[in-house]
Amino acid sequence: MRAPQNDPRPARALLAGLVAASLGLAGLVMAGSGTASAALPNVDVVANGDFSAGNHISPWTCGPTVAAVNNAATGWDLQGSPAGSDYANCSQTVTVQPNSTYTLSAVVQGSYVFAGVTGTGGTDPSTWSSNAGWNTLTSTFTTGAATRSVSVWFHGWYGQTPFLVDKVSLVGPGTGASPSPSGTVIVDPTPSGSVSSSPSRSASPSASTSPSTSASPSTSSSPTAPPPGPKHxxxxxxxxxxxxxxxxxxxxxxxxxxxxxxxxxxxxxxxxxxxxxxxxxxxxxxxxxxxxxxxxxxxxxxxxxxxxxxxxxxxxxxxxxxxxxxxxxxxxxxxxxxxxxxxxxxxxxxxxxxxxxxxxxxxxxxxxxxxxxxxxxxxxxxxxxxxxxxxxxxxxxxxxxxxxxxxxxxxxxxxxxxxxxxxxxxxxxxxxxxxxxxxxxxxxxxxxxxxxxxxxxxxxxxxxxxxxxxxxxxxxxxxxxxxxxxxxxxxxxxxxxxxxxxxxxxxxxxxxxxxxxxxxxxxxx
Missing domain, CATH: 3.20.20.80 (Glycosidases)
Known part of the structure; x- marks a missing residue:
């Protein structure tokens, strides 16, 4: 468990200051043809990850029980309200580079909120939180040799209370052809594979309170390696x-x-x-x-x-x-x-x-x-x-x-x-x-x-x-x-x-x- 932070939702403006550091890390890599090309800088490849765009949900594809909510203290969030067999899922397909490392991060409020990535060409990561406070969920993966796109997703679970999601990002090499969807070149500041605990907020789905000083525990879903022996x-x-x-x-x-x-x-x-x-x-x-x-x-x-x-x-x-x-x-x-x-x-x-x-x-x-x-x-x-x-x-x-x-x-x-x-x-x-x-x-x-x-x-x-x-x-x-x-x-x-x-x-x-x-x-x- 990580130590509580003042706020689990870092503003992207703070990350912009890391542009120079990111660019400084860019070296030379050998392209498939054998020629040298500049390494692509790390960017956030998710679009509208803070749900502040005009229609707040696009380009996310969400179920019928998901809606954008505007909270006085936190700004725009997506609220999911699982009902019946629907667990309030949202997903977005993003462009990635093959053989590259990416880190997923999402800030969530509510018990049993899941976030993950599919179609990586390797081991698809997923994380979850089991307490009602605000938590930052992160996990890291490497794309396969032929992987050019992946699906970023999050959802709640059957029969659980409404949950909130904000600040969804997928940080790694960009396309090199255009700015990242978020428009920010960054270096991911979060250690890979962690689920950090952070100050709890009101459990109300539309909380407008400021962070309290009490810390809520969170459960890490960072997978350990399978034990030795037969694969199946x-x-x-x-x-x-x-x-x-x-x-x-x-x-x-x-x-x-x-x-x-x-x-x-x-x-x-x-x-x-x-x-x-x-x-x-x-x-x-x-x-x-x-x-x-x-x-x-x-x-x-x-x-x-x-x-x-x-x-x-x-x-x-x-x-x-x-x-x-x-x-x-x-x-x-x-x-x-x-x-x-x-x-x-x-x-x-x-x-x-x-x-x-x-x-x-x-x-x-x-x-x-x-x-x-x-x-x-x-x-x-x-x-x-x-x-x-x-x-x-x-x-x-x-x-x-x-x-x-x-x-x-x-x-x-x-x-x-x-x-x-x-x-x-x-x-x-x-x-x-x-x-x-x-x-x-x-x-x-x-x-x-x-x-x-x-x-x-x-x-x-x-x-x-x-x-x-x-x-x-x-x-x-x-x-x-x-x-x-x-x-x-x-x-x-x-x-x-x-x-x-x-x-x-x-x-x-x-x-x-x-x-x-x-x-x-x-x-x-």
Missing amino acids: RLTGYWQNFYNGATPQRISDVPAAYDIIAVAFADATSTQGAISFTLDSGLSSKLGGYTDAQFKADIAAKHAAGKKVIVSVGGQNGTVSVANSTAAANFADSAYGLIQQYGFDGIDIDLENGVNATYMSQALHTLAARVGSGFVLTMAPETIGMQSTGGEYFKLALATKDILTIVNMQYYNSGAMLGCDGGVYSQGTENFLTGLACIQLQGGLRPDQVGLGVPASTSAAGGGYTSPSVVNAALDCLAAGTNCGSFKPGRTWPTIGGAMTWSTNWDALAGNPIATTVGAHLHAMP
């Missing part, structure tokens, strides 16, 4: 109990599974604490399975490059982490299990409620103790990831810096709302792509979003999805191919992967998830 992961839950599915040792789990989640740890009488014991009924079905054999199997999976983690929760698992004491107990006990069995991390599958504040505290403590290689996965129910205002979504975003992947359960839910406002039935491709889109637009990195599906019709009460449909959804999200009637407006080539409940049910069905979905994931670019 297959996660499978391994059942530490027998319920009719094929009983397995860890060594029996097919090699296609990159992450094995041991289900489940147990709650103890100590608030927030967990324990784990190999189930005697499972051991009996296997003709004996000792702790020593279990640990040896985990070590063998490690040697094969796989990750084995312990899962907390499930349908019947109630672990409450709702205060600092419980958070400390959770971290202490989970670390003890990791040390005892050789687990790589933990999976959060709490289906009886979660407290984002204290569970995040516990997980960050645990991650710090485990160190590099820590794996954190989650398997929320669909309702938990419908909105960034939900506790599970808040938990995922709060732990984004240590989060490996969220494998939402795309089953046992009936029909749900997709990111486009459409209502889709479970078991269909549209259900997978439409709901994944909510998480992808809501602030998670693409590699942190996975598709959780039942391994067979026996594995869940509803929502079974055939492996071919899962593969089609992965193709649609990653490359825009094999889509159903819903096709997202962009692609996410680094989509995280897929998950199944469970490796045991998959084995009983002949391993269709391991052989079909696993093979497809590992063949994806």
Whole structure:
């Protein structure tokens, strides 16, 4: 978090004084033909980023719930009022140079306001803010070798209160043919990839007050690098109990599974604490399975490059982490299990409620103790990831810096709302792509979003999805191919992967998830 500033919205007139510095940085670069040409100065390529032009919105393209408002203290802003399936989106296509670095900046007021850029030819950046004060959101990206234009966008989120946006800029090399849309040559003064906190203002959508002296916290969405390992992961839950599915040792789990989640740890009488014991009924079905054999199997999976983690929760698992004491107990006990069995991390599958504040505290403590290689996965129910205002979504975003992947359960839910406002039935491709889109637009990195599906019709009460449909959804999200009637407006080539409940049910069905979905994931670019 950056220190509060006197005002989060620097006047562009102040930046004009940096013209000489910008021009002084211009050196010589080699053009594609091999001849030398002057380097282009950094400019703001966004037009009407402060919404002070005569019609205030043009050339931005905005939804019907966006309007220009004139505030006595701040001047013209754009106000978005999300309603129904509309989240008050605005966008503008701007000209950029290939192989060049640009920094996006936007000043926003309101919870869950997002800003980003698409069509960069590389990793498309996005940032968001989760408090009601004024915040400056920034992120930096590099354009691809053939990229000549990108789309700058911002929006709110479903069901949230109205928000304000001002001072949107995209700073980088200009076209060299004409002045920048804002008419100012500048050097971007903001460190890349930061979301700075700033003095809070009135939460009223049409605030006319001056800045107060209190600082509002903000949440950084600057992405950390994806953890090492396969680009697209297959996660499978391994059942530490027998319920009719094929009983397995860890060594029996097919090699296609990159992450094995041991289900489940147990709650103890100590608030927030967990324990784990190999189930005697499972051991009996296997003709004996000792702790020593279990640990040896985990070590063998490690040697094969796989990750084995312990899962907390499930349908019947109630672990409450709702205060600092419980958070400390959770971290202490989970670390003890990791040390005892050789687990790589933990999976959060709490289906009886979660407290984002204290569970995040516990997980960050645990991650710090485990160190590099820590794996954190989650398997929320669909309702938990419908909105960034939900506790599970808040938990995922709060732990984004240590989060490996969220494998939402795309089953046992009936029909749900997709990111486009459409209502889709479970078991269909549209259900997978439409709901994944909510998480992808809501602030998670693409590699942190996975598709959780039942391994067979026996594995869940509803929502079974055939492996071919899962593969089609992965193709649609990653490359825009094999889509159903819903096709997202962009692609996410680094989509995280897929998950199944469970490796045991998959084995009983002949391993269709391991052989079909696993093979497809590992063949994806």
